[in-house]
Amino acid sequence: MxxxxxxxxxxxxxxxxxxxxxLVPAVVLFASTAAAAGGLGGIVAIVSSPLNVASIENxxxxxxxxxxxxxxxxxxxxVFFGRYAFPGRDILRSLLLVPFLLPSLIVVFxxxxxxxxxxxxxxxxxxxxxxxSGLPAIVVANLAFNVPIVVLFTxxxxxxxxxxxxxxxxxxxxSPGRAYVDVWAAPTWVGAAAGGLxxxxxxxxxxxxPLLLCGPRCYTVEARIWSLASLTLEPTAAGALALAMVGLxxxxxxxxxxxxxxxxxxxxxxxPRRRSVPGRSVVGVALAxxxxxxLGSVVVLLAAVLDRTLAPIGSxxxxxxxxxxxxxxxxxxxxxxxxxxxxxxxxxATGAAVVALLLGIVxxxxxxxxxxxxxxxxxxxFVPLLLSxxxxxxxxxxxxxxxxxxxxxxxxxxxxxxxxxALPFALQSIEIPLTGLSPSVREGAEALGASRxxxxxxxxxxxxxxxxxxxxxxxxxxGLGEFTATNFLVxxxxxxxxxxxxxxxxxxxxxxxxxxAGLLLLLSLAVFLAIAVGGRRVEL
Amino acid sequence: xxxxxxxxxxxxLSSSWDGRPVLRDISLTVADGEFFVxxxxxxxxxxxxxxxxxxxxxxxxGRVVLGGVDVSAWPVxxxxxxxxxxxxxxxxxxxxxxxxxxxxxxxxxPRPEVDREVDELVSLLRLGGFEDRRPDQLSGGERQRVAxxxxxxxxxxxxxxxxxxxxxxxxxxxxxxxxxxxxxxTRGIAAIHVTHDxxxxxxxxxxxxxxFDGRLERVGRPSEVYAGPGSERAARFLGYNVLTGPRxxxxxxxxxxxWEAVGTGxxxxxxxxxxxxxREELVVVRxxxxxxxxxxxxxxxxxxxxGDRGGVRWDRSIPLDG
Numbered sequence: 015m016x017x018x019x020x021x022x023x024x025x026x027x028x029x030x031x032x033x034x035x036x037l038v039p040a041v042v043l044f045a046s047t048a049a050a051a052g053g054l055g056g057i058v059a060i061v062s063s064p065l066n067v068a069s070i071e072n073x074x075x076x077x078x079x080x081x082x083x084x085x086x087x088x089x090x091x092x093v094f095f096g097r098y099a100f101p102g103r104d105i106l107r108s109l110l111l112v113p114f115l116l117p118s119l120i121v122v123f124x125x126x127x128x129x130x131x132x133x134x135x136x137x138x139x140x141x142x143x144x145x146x147s148g149l150p151a152i153v154v155a156n157l158a159f160n161v162p163i164v165v166l167f168t169x170x171x172x173x174x175x176x177x178x179x180x181x182x183x184x185x186x187x188x189s190p191g192r193a194y195v196d197v198w199a200a201p202t203w204v205g206a207a208a209g210g211l212x213x214x215x216x217x218x219x220x221x222x223x224p225l226l227l228c229g230p231r232c233y234t235v236e237a238r239i240w241s242l243a244s245l246t247l248e249p250t251a252a253g254a255l256a257l258a259m260v261g262l263x264x265x266x267x268x269x270x271x272x273x274x275x276x277x278x279x280x281x282x283x284x285x286p287r288r289r290s291v292p293g294r295s296v297v298g299v300a301l302a303x304x305x306x307x308x309l310g311s312v313v314v315l316l317a318a319v320l321d322r323t324l325a326p327i328g329s330x331x332x333x334x335x336x337x338x339x340x341x342x343x344x345x346x347x348x349x350x351x352x353x354x355x356x357x358x359x360x361x362x363a364t365g366a367a368v369v370a371l372l373l374g375i376v377x378x379x380x381x382x383x384x385x386x387x388x389x390x391x392x393x394x395x396f397v398p399l400l401l402s403x404x405x406x407x408x409x410x411x412x413x414x415x416x417x418x419x420x421x422x423x424x425x426x427x428x429x430x431x432x433x434x435x436a437l438p439f440a441l442q443s444i445e446i447p448l449t450g451l452s453p454s455v456r457e458g459a460e461a462l463g464a465s466r467x468x469x470x471x472x473x474x475x476x477x478x479x480x481x482x483x484x485x486x487x488x489x490x491x492x493g494l495g496e497f498t499a500t501n502f503l504v505x506x507x508x509x510x511x512x513x514x515x516x517x518x519x520x521x522x523x524x525x526x527x528x529x530x531a532g533l534l535l536l537l538s539l540a541v542f543l544a545i546a547v548g549g550r551r552v553e554l
Numbered sequence: 555x556x557x558x559x560x561x562x563x564x565x566x567l568s569s570s571w572d573g574r575p576v577l578r579d580i581s582l583t584v585a586d587g588e589f590f591v592x593x594x595x596x597x598x599x600x601x602x603x604x605x606x607x608x609x610x611x612x613x614x615x616g617r618v619v620l621g622g623v624d625v626s627a628w629p630v631x632x633x634x635x636x637x638x639x640x641x642x643x644x645x646x647x648x649x650x651x652x653x654x655x656x657x658x659x660x661x662x663x664p665r666p667e668v669d670r671e672v673d674e675l676v677s678l679l680r681l682g683g684f685e686d687r688r689p690d691q692l693s694g695g696e697r698q699r700v701a702x703x704x705x706x707x708x709x710x711x712x713x714x715x716x717x718x719x720x721x722x723x724x725x726x727x728x729x730x731x732x733x734x735x736x737x738x739x740t741r742g743i744a745a746i747h748v749t750h751d752x753x754x755x756x757x758x759x760x761x762x763x764x765x766f767d768g769r770l771e772r773v774g775r776p777s778e779v780y781a782g783p784g785s786e787r788a789a790r791f792l793g794y795n796v797l798t799g800p801r802x803x804x805x806x807x808x809x810x811x812x813w814e815a816v817g818t819g820x821x822x823x824x825x826x827x828x829x830x831x832x833r834e835e836l837v838v839v840r841x842x843x844x845x846x847x848x849x850x851x852x853x854x855x856x857x858x859x860x861g862d863r864g865g866v867r868w869d870r871s872i873p874l875d876g
Contacts, residue, residue, distance in 0.1 A: 178641050181639075184631045
């Protein structure tokens with residue numbers, strides 16, 4: 015792939031955004047860290063401290079275990095979605111993204127509500143309490159997020175298997191098992207591996223689960239960086255660990271992007287397939303049962319959160335947690351009312367969505383019909399993926415907060431951080447339909463005298479409006495639930511629902527926190543419904 | 555199977571998709587070594603019929619008997635029926651040799667026998683020198699020849715060809731279909747060839763079946779089917795003009811239709827459009843009864859233009875049903 019100067023110019027708005035608000039702050043952070051630590055030796059010494067090494071080990075343990083289990087549980091269900099027809103398949107496939115779009119804290123609350131001290135399942139069968147805290151609880155929370163992602167990726171791989179070749183193998187005498195080995199095992203495992211790697215990355219860098227379900231002994235690198243930067247105020251140590259983290263997760267991130275590219279390439283070439291009916295084979299029935307069990311568990315986890323919001327506080331009536339959430343006492347504790355929390359959350363999410371959408375449109379114009387630019391776009395998206403939310407927040411705060419005039423303008427950084435974190439995922443929703451678009455309508459408009467930009471707006475954009483709407487909603491949903499970076503940056507007056515949720519839980523006000531979690535869940539589900547209405551298909 | 559018994563016997567095959575009938579009570583037979591062509595417009599159910607015969611899409615009703623054995627409930631890989639698509643569907647990561655040897659190795663035939671078989675097919679399909687190439691190093695026609703060799707290496711009793719020449723250049727197409735016909739004939743393998751190209755179907759088939767809206771309307775030798783299309787839609791599909799003449803609905807070949815000046819008889823008609831096609835003039839007319847027809851006139855006649863009035867006359871026609 016050769017990227018020309020004009021390609022770079024066309025991509026410059028997005029590049030400038032990522033460079034100014036991610037790359038430069040991160041490089042400055044790492045450079046100042048290296049200077050303060052006294053060079054590489056100092057950084058190595060900081061990273062080698064027992065607590066930092068433990069956090070790296072925790073990251074690898076939690077990430078590795080979660081990824082292996084997510085693939086083991088998600089692969090059969092992914093095969094089921096990719097190869098079988100059943101009522102409501104398309105809507106269910108869209109639903110797979112719900113856990114991914116949900117704030118991490120909600121899933122953590124789901125784990126506590128099911129398996130915690132007085133959880134629904136642990137109260138009935140004490141053995142379930144095993145999953146209420148420590149490593150098992152963290153892994154369960156990670157799985158609730160990530161198994162659906164593995165299912166989604168595996169199903170995309172299964173759908174991309176060449177149908178004609180598979181049928182030809184059967185006609186040549188190859189059994190269904192042989193067709194699996196020779197034709198469709200590879201694409202499904204490419205999907206599962208991509209999902210597994212994403213699970214590894216998300217779980218290794220998870221923040222809320224170790225914080226609320228275990229404590230310092232389970233801190234991941236991400237949680238440890240936050241602790242160093244916010245609690246013990248050791249910015250050099252935080253920066254050194256952040257640098258080590260980028261190095262540590264560079265390889266899995268590159269591997270993930272490579273697999274994703276392969277999966278999307280195969281998916282783009284795939285012809286629609288007629289799917290089998292599961293009831294016609296033992297394998298189909300078994301896969302259906304496994305899928306129902308795995309996805310049913312995720313639904314139960316989320317339902318537990320909603321159910322808990324209706325539980326009375328002490329002798330007060332049902333839904334008293336909701337009353338408490340909107341009470342003056344809660345407002346006084348948080349420094350902002352519940353209505354204000356919702357307003358702040360919606361404001362930041364809207365900002366993130368608008369930024370992602372505008373960049374998406376400009377990038378769409380830049381990459382239309384130009385594979386080299388689409389490839390370069392992948393590189394642009396690569397940077398935010400590599401920076402975890404806490405590292406991004408620390409870098410932004412260090413570099414931009416003084417330049418923006420301190421606390422009063424920190425809202426800009428919240429929007430910037432949310433949009434940067436949402437960018438890699440939201441832009442996929444625009445790029446995928448745009449790269450698959452036939453250029454004839456646009457070329458026709460150009461032949462009629464329209465400029466390149468006007469032709470793009472008149473001919474291409476209307477044809478990818480679903481992708482645009484999905485990208486905006488996706489960024490909005492991710493902004494809605496973003497906790498890690500926002501928690502680091504935000505001031506009390508601008509607190510969002512996820513941040514308040516953590517503060518309430520940290521203050522042991524679990525009932526009110528449950529109501530806040532319920533409110534956040536309902537908001538997220540409303541966004542998801544907006545994505546699903548009209549059959550919009552979302553890809554990661 | 556006795557020698558008089560057909561190789562393939564399909565009886566009462568019906569199939570539907572989302573409640574809409576796609577195949578309606580299809581019955582047909584194919585003899586050993588016969589090249590049977592299933593001819594019909596797009597969406598008529600040709601591919602669905604092939605997929606039902608192969609077992610890829612179980613029909614709602616009906617039986618498929620192969621070599622005297624009812625295989626209706628058999629899985630695809632046990633039926634011993636070969637399949638070829640428009641897309642050759644070769645393994646992209648395997649060489650020509652490995653693609654052709656796929657089925658024999660799958661069935662654990664001894665290696666020397668597999669080598670012999672592949673060599674023979676390579677020579678039969680003129681693929682010598684390509685054995686070590688991968689599919690992306692071959693032309694479209696070469697890929698289709700490899701696909702046929704791979705199908706034949708599985709030693710099927712019947713081969714289903716689903717428009718395998720549809721994406722091949724016109725020049726190569728004629729050569730390739732003759733080659734396919736020759737190779738299958740040499741090996742005595744029966745085939746059902748699906749196409750919407752009437753010329754291809756009439757040229758290739760020992761027998762031809764006309765399929766419309768999931769119904770097999772007419773089966774016979776190409777000359778029989780062409781000489782007696784039966785229904786109006788079959789006649790139109792075979793390229794006839796359908797006109798309401800003195801004997802009711804009649805199929806008239808374009809070459810048998812003449813344009814006459816006003817008042818000289820024939821069916822009164824108006825020229826819709828006319829233009830030169832090489833040495834001939836192609837004229838599209840509409841009769842006062844509303845029938846559309848095409849005819850060809852020799853160059854040199856006074857050219858016609860849209861709106862000209864006159865009449866059409868013919869001496870030879872085929873009466874149609876209804």
